[in-house]
Amino acid sequence: QPTLADLAQRHGRYFGSATDNPELTDSAYTKILGSEFDMITPGNGMKWYATEPRQGVFDWTNGDQIVNLARKNQQKVRAHTLVWHSQLPDWLTSKQWTATELRAVLKKHITTEVRHYRGKVYSWDVVNEAFNEDGSYRETLWYKTLGPGYIADALRWAHQADPRARLYLNDYNIEAVGPKSDAYYRLAQDLKAQGVPLDGIGFQAHLALQYGYPTTLQDNLRRFSRLGLDTALTEVDVRMQLPATEEKLAEQADWYRDLTGACLAVRRCVGVTIWDYTDKYSWIPAFFPGEGAALPWDEQLNPKPAYTALREAL
Ligand code: XIL
Numbered sequence: 001q002p003t004l005a006d007l008a009q010r011h012g013r014y015f016g017s018a019t020d021n022p023e024l025t026d027s028a029y030t031k032i033l034g035s036e037f038d039m040i041t042p043g044n045g046m047k048w049y050a051t052e053p054r055q056g057v058f059d060w061t062n063g064d065q066i067v068n069l070a071r072k073n074q075q076k077v078r079a080h081t082l083v084w085h086s087q088l089p090d091w092l093t094s095k096q097w098t099a100t101e102l103r104a105v106l107k108k109h110i111t112t113e114v115r116h117y118r119g120k121v122y123s124w125d126v127v128n129e130a131f132n133e134d135g136s137y138r139e140t141l142w143y144k145t146l147g148p149g150y151i152a153d154a155l156r157w158a159h160q161a162d163p164r165a166r167l168y169l170n171d172y173n174i175e176a177v178g179p180k181s182d183a184y185y186r187l188a189q190d191l192k193a194q195g196v197p198l199d200g201i202g203f204q205a206h207l208a209l210q211y212g213y214p215t216t217l218q219d220n221l222r223r224f225s226r227l228g229l230d231t232a233l234t235e236v237d238v239r240m241q242l243p244a245t246e247e248k249l250a251e252q253a254d255w256y257r258d259l260t261g262a263c264l265a266v267r268r269c270v271g272v273t274i275w276d277y278t279d280k281y282s283w284i285p286a287f288f289p290g291e292g293a294a295l296p297w298d299e300q301l302n303p304k305p306a307y308t309a310l311r312e313a314l
Contacts, residue, residue, distance in 0.1 A: 005038035007314035008271060011264055014039040015314070016078060016273035018235065021045055021062045023281050024069065028301055032277065034073040039122070041078040041234070041273055042066040043283070047087045051113055055091050055105070058112055067120050078234065078273060079117055081125040081170065082110050083154045085140035093141065102145045107157050114161035123166035125202055125234070126158045127151050131171060135183035151187070152196045159197035170202030170234055175259075176214035177223075188227055200230035205259060206275065208291070209240040209248060213255055218262040225268035233263055235275040237294035238306070239284045244293035253309035256296060260313035 008015035016039025023029055033040075044050060045062030052058055063079075070077050083106065097105065114124065130138055130151060137143050142150045155167050169188075174181040184201055191198045201224050207214070214220075221231045238255045240248045263269035276282055278297040285292040296306040 003036045004310055004314060005036060007311060009038065011314070013264065013269070014076065014271035015310075016040060016075075016271060017277040018043040018080075018273060018275045019066060020276070020281065021065055023276075024065065029278065029280070030069075032297070032301060034069070034075075036277070038075050039078055039271060039273055040066060040070040040073075040075045041080050043080075043276065044087070046079055046113070046117075047081060047084070048092065048109065049087045049089045052109055053089050056108070058116070060116055063117070067117065071120075076122040077117075077120065078232075079121040079124045079165070080234075081128040082113060082158065083126060083142060083150070084128040085138065085142070086129075088141070097141075097145055099145050102141070103150075103153070106142070106146070106150065106154065110154055110157045111161045114158050114165065117165075118162040119164070121162075121165055123168055123200070124158055124162075125170040126154050126167050128170050129172065130169065130187075131174075131180050131183045133173060133180055135179035152191060152194065155191070155196050155198055166199040166230065167197055168200045168202045168230075168232070168234075169198065170204060172204040172206050172235070174201075175203050175205050175207070175217045175220065177216040177220045181220055185223060185227075188224065188229060192227060192229075198229065200232060200270070202232050202234035204235035204275075205233045205237075206235055207238045207255060207259075208288075209238065209251055209255075213258065217259060218265055221262060221266040221269050225266055229268065231263075231266065231269045233259060233269070233272045236272060237275045237282060237284060239288060239291045239294035242290055242292050249293070249305050252293075253305035256306040257309040257313040260310055264313070 004015040017037045018041040020043040238252045280299045284294045
């Protein structure tokens with residue numbers, strides 16, 4: 001039977017999964033990872049703490065492992081992520097930087113990492129999670145030291161280092177129309193008007209049953225398409241309060257069906273990536289105590305109703 005990737009490709013889209021290095025020793029896991037998906041994202045391996053653990057000392061071990069596995073399986077890679085406030089190495093967060101110093105540190109990091117993966121990745125999440133819920137800029141190290149111009153700078157540096165990579169801004173809680181997605185809409189308009197190399201907006205879509213489905217998702221994706229941007233669902237999971245019941249798993253399946261349908265309905269929504277595919281390796285239980293069961297395969301790697309719903313939607 002056709003895989004999720006096969007089904008997505010019939011629509012000119014991809015269907016992807018995140019993965020992480022420690023899981024790659026699990027051969028039952030890698031078998032499905034290698035067959036069902038045509039896009040892979042490293043869940044941690046390309047983050048700053050992993051790639052530049054000491055200033056000027058770069059470590060590609062984890063990122064390369066995933067890129068090589070993807071190549072072996074003929075999968076593309078959404079690379080993640082260059083500029084973020086989280087998972088930074090201590091040398092970066094424990095020092096007081098002047099703007100001039102920090103700008104040079106950022107430029108070197110972006111240039112070196114993007115060059116290393118040049119020609120090997122489909123896209124980069126250049127800036128991750130730049131806004132607060134109310135649409136104001138998040139007061140990160142980058143924003144506080146460099147001001148809002150760090151975003152345009154980061155995109156330009158990334159483009160110089162790999163002119164072919166599709167460059168994204170990526171965030172959570174921007175699936176619905178609202179203050180946070182409005183902030184991206186205005187920023188995207190602005191960057192486009194200035195000729196900054198921005199190709200797409202990534203909607204993480206870490207959804208939770210208890211907060212309700214983002215019913216304006218499709219309209220929201222469409223307004224970004226109209227700006228001439230690609231969109232993608234980049235880190236999808238649908239968590240619930242445990243224990244999972246048949247009812248909750250059925251509702252979860254509906255959500256997976258609907259969000260996939262929303263992407264397929266919008267011409268420039270290029271694909272869907274789930275934030276790993278099995279509850280065995282989901283980040284949710286560790287970060288949202290009492291919640292979980294967020295992915296289409298269960299902890300035994302058996303498909304859940306959400307998997308069937310994805311197949312139906314595709
Ligand atoms: C998560 C990883 O899955 C975890 O393993 C890690 O401990 C924390 O980060 N938004 C993002 C991702 O952009 O990078 C995060 O990934 C999940 C939230």
